Amino acid sequence: MFYRIPTFVICLLVFVQVLFAQDFHTIDSTIEKQIQQHKVSGAVAMIIHKNKVVFDKAYGYADYANQQPMTTESIFRIASQTKAIVSVAFLQLVEAGKIGLDESVEKYIPAFQSQQVAVVEKDSIKLVAKNRSITIRDLLSHQSGISSSDEYPKLKKLFAQYQLDRPLNTAFNSLEEEVNQIAKMPLAHQPGDRFSYGLSTNVIGRLIEIVSGESLDNYLVKHIFTPLQMKDTYFYLPKEKQSRLVKVYMNKKADSLLEVTADIYPINYPNAENKGYYSAIGGLVSTTHDYAKFLTCLLADGIYSKNKKLLKKETIDGFTSNQLGEKTFIFGGMKSLNNFGLGVGLTTKQGIILNNASEGSFFWGGAFNTAYMVDKKRNLITLFYFQRVPFDLPPVLSGLEKQTIRAIDQQK
Secondary structure, eight states, rough: OOOOOOHHHHHHHHHHHHHHHTTTTHHHHHHHHHHHHSSSEEEEEEEEEEEEEEEEEEEEEEETTTTTOOTTOOOOEOOOOOOOHHHHHHHHHHHHTTTTTTSSSSGTOGGGGOEEEEEEEETTEEEEEOOOOBHHHHTTTOSSOOOTTTOOGGGGGHHHTTOOOSSGTTOSSSHHHHHHHHSSSSSSOOSSSSOOOSSHHOOOOOHHHHSSSSSSSHHIIIIITTTTTTTTBBBSOOOGGGGBBOOOEEEEEETTEEOOTTSSSTTTTGSSOOOOOOOTTTTOEEOOOHHOOOOOHTTTTEEEGGGGEESSSSHHHTTTSSSSSTOEETTTTTESSSSESSEEEEEOTTHHHHOOOOTTTTEEETTTTTEEEHHHHHHHTEEEEBBBBSOOOOOHHHHHHHHHHHHHHHTT
């Protein structure tokens, strides 16, 4: 039976929708200011609250020179947001009983058995024996001692010696080749001593290949992307989607943008021919819509279509539980107020001040200035994607998260 909805009810519904949209006006002004100041060419913002998309908007241009508008289907280099996907994929194998979190990496990759530790003494580097083996848990929580030249500038020559100083390690033809090289290089510190960001997740990616018998690419397609219908997430874009890849920019001057080209940085890797190398630390591209499917599944305790599960709730609880004890994660030599799980940053009581997220919220971002945040208590997901270098927009990104939370809380 058909019931006519009174006109005043329709008007009320429209008013409520407009009012809700207006609550996010500070997000519009913040992003538009970045565009007007020529910090970025464009952006995409997406907010999901209580399982509903409440904000989904594109700004500016994906290609500034050709005036190609940004869209909510634009494809971004998500860089280190790759790590969470790879970590979840690995935890599927842990859940299946095929590998254990507290097993040693050398059990699966014997080359790590003879690895030493580099100790800087004045102007020289001394090599000492490891106190213990690296565990899988160390790798997932970035406490292995496998780091990067950015985090350890005093070891830059050592990273260069082992060809582990190149962006996205384009020198290698496979993860196997790269990880064998990682195993040869001395560690930056003793396993478990501290958090140090770097190449650990590439070892996790290689372990996925060893344990599953599949390439990392094939494993992710079969066990993550296809189940979640993530149709725009790739290591290497098919030709028909390459035009949707957003250009990367930097400030040329105060009033103009400079497109980052391959001679400045190896920016074109998503459009390269698939040579069989899959960077687990940062090689994926995706859309906000695709990555939102992944985060929505995690927020729903691993459940997706028709009660199918990507992971069990207990596994996700471990993924989002503090692995650092009293330590915090360290990034760019700076100590954070937050700690870290098995592949994601975690908001602490002290860290709430950064964006007002609830304690226990999980988050991370990518080197080209993309970011996501999942606030479980608020049932809230935010994604804010830019494409620029250097990685200097975290204050803007955390500000956008704070503005979102303020708007959401005002709805109560």
